Every structure is written in C-alpha cells, then in structure tokens.
Amino acid sequence: xxxAALTSILAGTVGFNPPTxxxxxxxxxxxxxxxxxxxxxxxxxxxxxxxxxxxxTRTAQDFFVYEQMxxxxxxxxxxxxxxxxxxxxxxxxxxxxxxxxxGTMSPGIGMNLAFFPLFRxxxxxxxxxxxxxEMNYTGTGKKTxxxxxxxxxxxxxxxxxxxxxxxxxxxxxxRQNVKxxxxxxxxxxxxxxxxxxxxxxxxxxxxxLEKWLSEQAVWDAAGEPxxxxxxxxxxxxxxxxxxxxxxxxxxxxxxxxxxxGSSASTPGESSPKPADAGSGLKQPPAAP
Numbered sequence: 001x002x003x004a005a006l007t008s009i010l011a012g013t014v015g016f017n018p019p020t021x022x023x024x025x026x027x028x029x030x031x032x033x034x035x036x037x038x039x040x041x042x043x044x045x046x047x048x049x050x051x052x053x054x055x056x057t058r059t060a061q062d063f064f065v066y067e068q069m070x071x072x073x074x075x076x077x078x079x080x081x082x083x084x085x086x087x088x089x090x091x092x093x094x095x096x097x098x099x100x101x102x103g104t105m106s107p108g109i110g111m112n113l114a115f116f117p118l119f120r121x122x123x124x125x126x127x128x129x130x131x132x133x134e135m136n137y138t139g140t141g142k143k144t145x146x147x148x149x150x151x152x153x154x155x156x157x158x159x160x161x162x163x164x165x166x167x168x169x170x171x172x173x174x175r176q177n178v179k180x181x182x183x184x185x186x187x188x189x190x191x192x193x194x195x196x197x198x199x200x201x202x203x204x205x206x207x208x209l210e211k212w213l214s215e216q217a218v219w220d221a222a223g224e225p226x227x228x229x230x231x232x233x234x235x236x237x238x239x240x241x242x243x244x245x246x247x248x249x250x251x252x253x254x255x256x257x258x259x260x261g262s263s264a265s266t267p268g269e270s271s272p273k274p275a276d277a278g279s280g281l282k283q284p285p286a287a288p
Contacts, residue, residue, distance in 0.1 A: 034050070034051050035048075035049050035050050035051065037050065037216055037218050037219075038090060038218075039218055039250070040250070041090075041092055041187045041250070042080075042090060042091060042092040042187070043092060044078065044092050044094050044185065045078045045079060045080050045092065045093075045094060046080055046091070046092055047080045047081065047083065047089040047090065047091045047092075047190075048089060048090045048091075049087065049088075049089050050088040050089055050090060050189070050212070051087060051088040051212075052084070052086055052087035052088065053087075054066065054084040054085070054086065054087050055084065056081055056082060056083075056084050058081065062074065064081065064082050066084045066085070066192075066241070068239045069085075069194060069239050069240075069241045070231075070235070070239075070241075071131055071230045071231070071241060073129060073130060073131035073230075074128070074130055074131065074162060075130060075131055075132075076094075076096050076130055076160045076161065076162055076163070077162060077163050078094040079093065079094070079096075080092065080093065082132075082192065082228075082230060082241060082243065083190050083191065083192035083243050084192045085192040085193060085194035085241075086191070086192060086194075087191065087192050088189065088190070088191045088208075088209070088212065089189075089190050089191075090187065090188070090189055090190070090219075090248070091187070091188050091190050091245075092185070092186075092187050093185060093186050093187075093188065094185050095164060095182055095183065095184055095185050096160055096161070096164065096182070096183050097160075097161040097163070097164045097166065097167075097169065097180065097181070097182050097183075098134070098158040098159060098160045098161060098180065098181060098183060099118055099121050099122060099127075099158065099159045099161070099172070099178055099179070099180050100118075100156050100157065100158040100159075100178070100179060100180075100181060101114040101117060101118055101156070101157050101158075101177050101178055102154055102155070102156045102157075102177070103154065103155055103156075103157075103177075104153065104154050104155075105151075106151050106199075107135065107137070107151060107152065107155045107199040108198065108199060110155055110157065111135070111157055111197075114157040115157070117175045117176070117177065117178050118157065118158075118159045118178060119159070120175060121159070121172050121175050121178045122159055124172075124174065124175075125166070125167050127159075127161055127162070127166055127167065128162055129159070130159070130160045130161070130162050131230045131231075132160070132228035132229050132230045132242070132243075133157065133158070133159060133160075133228075133229050134156075134157070134158040134160060134226060134227070134228055134229075135155060135156070135157055135158075135202075135226060135227045135228075135229065136155065136156040136158070136224075136226045137152040137153075137154070137155050137156075137199075137224055137225065137226065138152060138153045138154045138155075138224055139152045139153025139154065139224075140152050140203065140206075140224050140225055141203065141207075148200075149199070149200040149203050149204075151199065152199075161180075164182065167180065168180065169181055169182055186222075186223075186247050187222075187247070187248055187249065188226075188245040188246060188247050188248060189209050189212065189213065189219065189245065189246050189248050190209075190243050190244070190245040191205060191206075191208060191209055191243065191244055191245075192241070192242075192243055193205050193241075193242045193243060193244055194238070194239070194240070194241065194242075195237060195238055195240060196237055196240070197227070197229050197240060197242060202225075202227045202242070202244055203225075205244045206225040206227075206244040206245075206246060209225070209244060209245075209246050210246065213246065213248070217251060218250065218251060219248045219249065219250060219251065220248060220249055220250075220251050221246050221247070221248060222247040222248050222249040223246070223247035224246075224247075225244060225245065225246050226244075226245050226246075226247075227242055227243070227244050227245070228242055228243045228245065229241075229242045230242060230243075
C-alpha cells in the first residue's frame with residue numbers, strides 16, 4: 001500500500017523520463033586510477049576526484065546521466081554534481097535548508113513513514129521536490145549478536161529546499177515531527193553507488209570510505225556516515241543512483257593548507273548533530 005501510494009504521488013510530481021535520443025552517455029571506466037590526495041578543501045559546490053575515471057553527462061535539460069542511470073530532478077542550488085558509481089571524490093557542500101523527520105525504528109520502515117509528512121510539508125509551502133533525499137544516521141556500524149548489521153540508534157530523513165531563502169526555519173506546527181533547519185557547509189568523502197537503497201547495503205559501501213580514511217594521514221572523519229538517494233521507486237532497482245558519504249576535515253598538521261575563508265574544522269564541527277539537523281548521514285523509496 002505504502003509503495004503503491006508513494007509511486008502514485010511521485011508519478012504526479014516528479015518526472016523520470018529516459019534521456020532523449022542522441023545524448024552522450026559516458027562509458028564506464030575500465031580500471032579505476034587513484035589520484036593525488038588533496039591537502040585543502042574543494043571550492044564550494046565542487047569535487048576533487050580521488051579514485052576512478054568514470055564521467056557523468058549533464059544534458060541540455062540539466063539532467064544527469066550515467067549509463068542507464070538518470071537524475072532528472074533539480075539539486076539544491078550550489079550542490080556539486082552527483083558522483084558516478086564506484087568513484088570516490090572529496091566534495092564541498094554549501095549551507096542547505098531542509099525539512100527533516102527523525103526516528104528510531106528500522107530505517108527501511110522509517111523511510112516509508114517519514115516520506116508522507118515531508119511530502120505534505122513541501123506541498124503546503126509550495127516547495128518543489130529536489131534530489132537527493134538525504135538519510136543521516138547515528139550509532140552506525142554496529143552488529144547484532146548473530147553478526148549481522150544492526151539498525152542505527154537514530155535516522156533522520158530530509159527533503160532539501162532548492163534555495164536557502166524559501167520559507168522560515170523551525171517546527172512545522174501542522175505536521176508532527178517535521179522541522180526545517182539550516183545545515184552548515186561541510187566537506188565529505190563520497191562514493192557513488194548503484195542499486196538498492198537498503199541500509200545494510202549502504203553500511204557496507206561506506207565501510208570502503210572508512211578504509212580509505214584509515215589508509216591516509218591527510219583527512220580525518222568529522223561525523224557519522226550519510227546516504228544521498230537520487231531516485232524514486234519507479235526507477236528499477238538496478239539503476240537507482242545514490243552516494244555514501246562521511247564528513248571529513250583536514251588533520252591538524254595540514255590545517256595551514258586550508259584555503260582562505262575555510263576552517264579545517266568546519267566540515268565536521270559546524271555540522272549539526274543528527275538529532276538537530278541530521279549531521280550524520282542521508283534518503284529512500286522517496287528519493288526525488
């Protein structure tokens with residue numbers, strides 16, 4: 001019932017048309033190549049490639065295409081382009097305004113239940129749907145007694161406003177548990193993912209980023225992982241596009257390399273806690 005209702009809502013709100021004939025689709029990289037590790041934050045809204053050579057095509061309609069994968073819902077103003085599957089990038093995100101709901105149940109159930117109050121919230125304020133939907137988590141990486149992936153302590157699902165001047169921040173008095181917050185700018189290490197949005201899958205993918213962080217001495221983790229989900233349920237599972245990310249900051253010895261106007265501690269320390277603004281992670285069957 002929920003999935004059917006969700007599909008119906010999205011079908012009337014967000015288009016998911018295939019790219020028009022003749023648009024170039026970048027070929028997948030055959031052998032990912034590691035790049036030099038940067039010693040400074042990227043510029044706002046920009047990315048620095050760390051691993052991989054695959055390229056995303058941006059169409060004349062401002063859609064993003066990679067092979068059979070497609071994002072045709074607008075991103076917040078100033079957001080960096082999506083990262084293709086298997087590619088690792090360091091990305092700088094600007095301050096963003098968002099509506100969010102936080103819960104403690106299973107993320108899979110929570111994503112279904114949180115979608116509808118968030119959708120009605122943006123409808124009531126005449127806010128257009130954007131992509132991605134963000135899922136932030138606290139208490140990640142735990143295992144069950146049987147050795148499986150345990151659910152996080154909390155999750156926060158967010159719909160992102162296109163601009164930071166749209167509407168007021170604060171609780172939505174008409175929709176329980178929905179509140180609007182501004183999340184400060186942050187730097188993240190990010191990897192593109194293709195396929196299921198399942199929490200256990202996301203957890204396995206961001207472990208690859210944790211491994212990368214553990215094998216270098218330039219950047220430290222500055223928060224818990226998050227997931228960005230770019231597509232809704234009408235896209236077939238195999239072609240859904242998402243990213244897993246970990247907020248990062250330069251280690252102290254490299255802080256002198258931070259660009260003017262940027263603080264090495266900004267990406268992590270300025271990011272709010274997931275309970276306040278979801279500084280952990282990011283999003284679901286409801287990806288725009």
